[in-house]
Amino acid sequence: MKQPRPMISTYEQDENGVERLVRREMNAAEFKQWKSDVKDSGERRKADEARPHPLIEQLRSMSDEEIAELKRLLA
Amino acid sequence: MPTPLWLNRGGVLRRGFIQDQDVDSNANIQASKIAGVYTLLWDTQDAGVQFPVASITTPTLPQTYAGLHVVWTARSDGAANSENMLVRFNGDSTSGHWNWEFNRFVGTSVSAGESLNNNCLYCGDMTAATGEANATGGGQIWIPGYSTSTRQLVTCIAGAVVGANSGTTGFMNVTTNAGRWSQSAPITTITFFPGGGNFVQGFTRIQVYGIDG
Numbered sequence: 285m286k287q288p289r290p291m292i293s294t295y296e297q298d299e300n301g302v303e304r305l306v307r308r309e310m311n312a313a314e315f316k317q318w319k320s321d322v323k324d325s326g327e328r329r330k331a332d333e334a335r336p337h338p339l340i341e342q343l344r345s346m347s348d349e350e351i352a353e354l355k356r357l358l359a
Numbered sequence: 360m361p362t363p364l365w366l367n368r369g370g371v372l373r374r375g376f377i378q379d380q381d382v383d384s385n386a387n388i389q390a391s392k393i394a395g396v397y398t399l400l401w402d403t404q405d406a407g408v409q410f411p412v413a414s415i416t417t418p419t420l421p422q423t424y425a426g427l428h429v430v431w432t433a434r435s436d437g438a439a440n441s442e443n444m445l446v447r448f449n450g451d452s453t454s455g456h457w458n459w460e461f462n463r464f465v466g467t468s469v470s471a472g473e474s475l476n477n478n479c480l481y482c483g484d485m486t487a488a489t490g491e492a493n494a495t496g497g498g499q500i501w502i503p504g505y506s507t508s509t510r511q512l513v514t515c516i517a518g519a520v521v522g523a524n525s526g527t528t529g530f531m532n533v534t535t536n537a538g539r540w541s542q543s544a545p546i547t548t549i550t551f552f553p554g555g556g557n558f559v560q561g562f563t564r565i566q567v568y569g570i571d572g
Binding site for chain 1: 403406407408409411412415416417418419445452463468470472474479481548552554555557
């Protein structure tokens with residue numbers, strides 16, 4: 285049995301050109317985009333959660349000279 | 360001499376300034392003559408948006424304001440503690456048209472990140488199905504110069520309950536974002552959607568205000 289697609293709320297023009305609020309099932313193109321969006325969002329969230337602390341990232345990006353200077357300051 | 364005046368605009372009291380030339384012989388004041396006020400352009404509740412829905416798109420927005428201010432609160436039925444609040448202008452889902460930079464505060468830690476060449480704008484988070492009961496996310500989005508080709512930078516601030524139990528560390532977060540839509544077309548519609556699941560009844564409301572110049 286075919287699963288119903290998610291519903292969207294949008295405005296569409298009626299026969300007189302007036303915008304009307306409609307709630308309808310996604311069409312094929314919208315459904316394809318939605319599945320892609322959900323996948324992207326999940327991957328982005330995982331990447332965000334796995335991202336190290338900004339200070340760690342900054343330390344990793346420092347040059348040898350900058351690290352030497354940091355060591356000197358901390359000594 | 361401008362006269363300060365308090366007006367009820369969209370259910371919110373706002374202070375405006377009236378000048379003599381803005382008042383006609385019958386003492387009627389044109390709303391468009393009041394500077395610095397917010398006008399409620401659209402509200403999911405007033406419009407009668409029915410839930411659950413996986414996305415909400417505004418009607419065509421008037422192009423007569425200096426900027427837009429969106430106030431939102433939302434919850435998703437996605438199978439997670441939280442979901443992203445995502446936005447598109449004019450339905451543009453083209454990869455590469457969207458970039459953003461964000462800071463996220465959770466517990467005592469702060470993380471920063473960027474997303475380049477994306478296909479939508481991240482505006483914060485909302486509580487989802489396995490998150491704490493009756494909790495939501497909410498935030499605000501500023502879109503200055505939305506009707507011009509010279510605007511683009513959008514700023515967002517949001518907070519959300521992103522855990523299952525309040526009172527435990529990290530159960531809520533705050534995000535601040537700056538985003539850019541690379542297109543120059545006037546923004547005529549805004550689409551809001553959760554990163555997964557549907558917006559749910561009773562916890563989701565989106566209001567779009569026009570800001571007079």
